[in-house]
Amino acid sequence: MKRAFEFIDEKSHKFWWIETSENKFVVNYGKIDSIGKYEIKEWDSVEECEKQATKLINSKIKKGYKEVNFDYNNHYYFDDMDYDIDFLTSHPNFREHFTDEQLYCNCGDEETPFGSDTGNDVLHIIEEKIRKNKNFSFVDFPKYLLEKEWGIEYFEPILITDEKVFAEELKIKDKGLSREAIINESDEVVIATAFAQIKITGKIDEELKEKALLSLKRVELIAKICGYGESEINKQLYNDLESFTNKENIKLN
Template identity: 30%
Template sequence: MKPQKFYFDDEEEGLAIQTSHPNFTAVVKEEFYFDCVDDFSPFGNDDGADALLSLTEWYQETRGRNKIVNWLFRTIDEYGFSYQSKWASGLVSAEELQKLEKEDPSFIGCMDRTIIGVGFGQCKITGSINVELKQLVKTAIARQKMIHEKDLAKGKQIHGDVGNDFGNDEKLLREYLDRLDIMERDLSAFKEA
């Protein structure tokens, strides 16, 4: 069996199409995927950028032999939030999410951006995505859409920590929701590992 080829970004060059798996570049056509300062991209926000860097190190050390989802939950839990990410990653109830956001306003946003960054990062590095991870990314995207669609309906940012960036800017909120739609579409096109 031929060993899997991994695609890693050059530390000095950063995100690049040339250092991405061909399966990844065949699916993603939007430039924002390769913009390291675009807060609405999987790798441009702090959580997603850190996730890609940690994932790269994980692949370099393990060659992907360990279970990625276990690593993901451990990574998020090491951030020191009050809740366990494995439990919280399945939440989609507006009431439960609102309760968590009141207790820890950064938790859900950070967790979701990390999950999304790791999911797209695995596709970028390997060209495919773990089945369980793909479901987690779908849920994270759906959760972010639900949270921010409510804000859009109310005309102001109320939920989540991304609001610190949006303020009450409807245009930015719509842009974020549009990006989530694109990521959701692209995610469905990736081959499952």
């Protein structure tokens, strides 16, 4: 079930929509043309979830809300901070393409986009900044976050052509930290930012996409040099991101 409503009178211009998925639903509501607030609720069964969703819908109709054709594609999607990352609070284009919910809404696996502390922080910091500025620049964000807010050197994602030179570079210590750790932090931020843009807006800047693909390649090379072994998750992230294409019906800045 997925239904949207609006309430418009002399004082109010509000929207409200609901979507159910198995035994939980999401509601998104607020002033028309705003991002609004997201809330997810989980129930004991599919039947109870549908029952409670219908109850909410009927309550809105009684209050004067009118059903509308909501533009779900040209809308920002933020997570319910009390529930954490979820497909229901992700853009339809994200859900359609990145279908592995256990991978792309994972809050505990370090290799996933939002599973590490860094990746999770990046997603939620971006959400906070967009609420203050809808013209937020995803492309510029990784460098800004690392250097201006976290005080860490930013390593631009590049194509590594000389593995031996790069391997020696990884051994360098900067203020007690290995170059490997610092580069890895840059790559985690870039990768999380790229997936966050798609999750929130349903599209990605081509420049950011290219940077994220280079970061994923660099992560793979570092793992090889350091003897960590191949990562199937990293390969899937690369393949899924590479194959993602923007749809023409997305108009967000």
